[in-house]
Amino acid sequence: MKRKTKPSLAEQADRHDLYELSVQCSEAEVDFVSETYRELRGRDARILREDFCGTANVCCEWVRRHQENRAIGVDLDQDVLDWGRKNNLSRLNKEQQARITLINDDVLCAQTDQPDILSAMNFSYWLFKDRDTLRQYFSRAYQSLKNDGIFFLDIYGGYESFRECQEEREIETPLGDVTYIWEQADFNPINHDLTCHIHFHFEDDSRLDKAFSYHWRLWTLPEIRELLEDSGFKVTVYWQGWDEDGEPDGEFHPATDADSDAGWIAYIVAEKQPG
Numbered sequence: 001m002k003r004k005t006k007p008s009l010a011e012q013a014d015r016h017d018l019y020e021l022s023v024q025c026s027e028a029e030v031d032f033v034s035e036t037y038r039e040l041r042g043r044d045a046r047i048l049r050e051d052f053c054g055t056a057n058v059c060c061e062w063v064r065r066h067q068e069n070r071a072i073g074v075d076l077d078q079d080v081l082d083w084g085r086k087n088n089l090s091r092l093n094k095e096q097q098a099r100i101t102l103i104n105d106d107v108l109c110a111q112t113d114q115p116d117i118l119s120a121m122n123f124s125y126w127l128f129k130d131r132d133t134l135r136q137y138f139s140r141a142y143q144s145l146k147n148d149g150i151f152f153l154d155i156y157g158g159y160e161s162f163r164e165c166q167e168e169r170e171i172e173t174p175l176g177d178v179t180y181i182w183e184q185a186d187f188n189p190i191n192h193d194l195t196c197h198i199h200f201h202f203e204d205d206s207r208l209d210k211a212f213s214y215h216w217r218l219w220t221l222p223e224i225r226e227l228l229e230d231s232g233f234k235v236t237v238y239w240q241g242w243d244e245d246g247e248p249d250g251e252f253h254p255a256t257d258a259d260s261d262a263g264w265i266a267y268i269v270a271e272k273q274p275g
Contacts (some may be wrong), residue, residue, distance in 0.1 A: 002202055008165065008201050008202070008204055009176070009178075009202035009204050009206050010171070010200070010206035010208045011086055011206070011213060012175060013173075013175060013178075013202070013208055014210040015078070015200075015208060016054075016055050016083050016087070017174075017228070018056075018171075018173065018180075018208070018209075018211065019055075019211070019212065020055065020057055021171050021172075021173055021176075022169075022180040022246075023122065023180075023197075023198070024057055024058075024122065024169045026057045026058045026060070026061040027061060028250065029058055029119070029165070030058060030065060031120060031240075032062055032118050032152075032252060032267060033045075033150075033152050034117075035047070035066065035071070035268075036150070036152075036269060037116065037117055037150055040150065040271065043165070045115075045116035045117045045150075046066075046069055046070065047069075047113060047114070047115040047116050047146075047256075048062045048069070048070075048071050048072070048115055048116065048117045048118075048119060049070070049071075049072040049074065049112055049118045049119070050062075050071065050072070050074070050119045050121075051074050051075075051107045051118065051120045051124070051125075052074070052075060052093060052107065052121075052124035052125070053073030053074060053084075053102070054075060054084065054122075055080055055081075055084035055087065055088055056071075056073040056075075056081070056088055056100065056224065057070035057082035057084070057119070058087065058119065059100050059102070060088045060091070060096075060100065062091060063096045063100055064067045067095075068097045068226070069099065069102070069241045070101075070113075071099065071100045072100075072101045072102075072103065072112045072115060073100065073101070073103065074103045074105055074107050074112070075102075075111045076102075076104070076105070076172075078104045081102050081104055083196060084102065085102065099110075099243035103237065107120075107137060107140070108133075108136060109140075110142060113145065114144060114145060114149065115145060115149060116145075116146055117149065117150055117152060117218070118145055118149065118150075119143075119151075119152045119153075120151070120152070121152070121154050121155050122154065123155065123156065123214075123216065125137060125153060126194075126217055126218070127216055129191075129193070129217040130217075131190050131223075131227065133173065134227055135227050135230060135231060138151075138227055138228055138230075138231035138240065138270075139231045139232075142231050142233060142272055145272045146272070147274045148272065148274045149272045150269060150270065150271050150272065151233060151269075151270040151271075152160070152267060152268070152269060152270075153224070153264070153267070153268040153270070154263045154265060154267055155219070155221055155224060155267075155268055156264065157218075157220065157221060157263075157266075158260075158261050158262050158263035158264045158265075159262055160262045160263045161184070161218060161263060162189065162225045163184070163217070164185060164186060164187055165183075166181055166182065167182045167196050167229070168180065168182075171244070175203075176201065176202070177203060178201065178202055178203075179201040179202075180198070180200060181199040181200065181201060182184045182196065183197045183198075183213075184196050185197055187218065191215050192219070193215070193216075193217060193218075194214075194215075194216045194217065194218040195213070195214070195215050195216075196213070196214045197209075197211075197212065197213050197214075198211050198212040198213075199211060202221075221266070228268070228270045232241055232272070233266070233270035233271060233272065233273075234270070234271040235268060235269070235270050236254050236269045236271070237254070237255055237256070237267075237269075238252035238253060238254055238255070238266060238268075238269055239252065239253060239254075239255035239264075239266050239268040240264065240265060240266065241253060241254050248265075252266070252267050260269060
């Protein structure tokens, strides 16, 4: 009798679990948007809408924070929304689950209750590759928010972002230590088309290649600021600080001037002007 081959660690892995462990820190993200909103508006936000919400991890973290918090998640991918319901919403109690609405729709046309905070993180809006479409999305975001709402985005850049390269780091998972690999596989300097992949390498030398792939435009910070301002927003860039060892400290502060680093990540805070 032929002995069954034990599945490799890569075959056992769930790519969405690995993504949340390696890329997304919902606690830090919610800390930043909630604290910044409170500082700028003098009150607590209660309704958050997460565009390109994926597994709705941030929505779940938001409703955990306060019994009056409500979250709306919008994403085109029904499969990933279903995964989020099964694996993330299921960990909430019924009252918390009732305060989350997940919508399978295009963020360019989704109709929702007006949020205090609209969030588009993990560079997801870069899938809009032309100025007219991105401006359309920003204008829709402006219209969707409450009168004193705030739109939060993140962005990365630096001179290494314009080249093909790989970065690796170790993450701890239930399957043991895993190497997370970020690959900038192709970049076209003429139109800034950028193709990136996420791979995972496991302790048994198995691999999960192209667990996620992204086909983006590498937008620059001035371009994004100008398009947001054209859409009516007041824009502030929050730049990450550095610790005594020269490593990013995870703290973001308003900035108008920054060093030309090889790689950086920033938050963009776009305030709707109360009318």
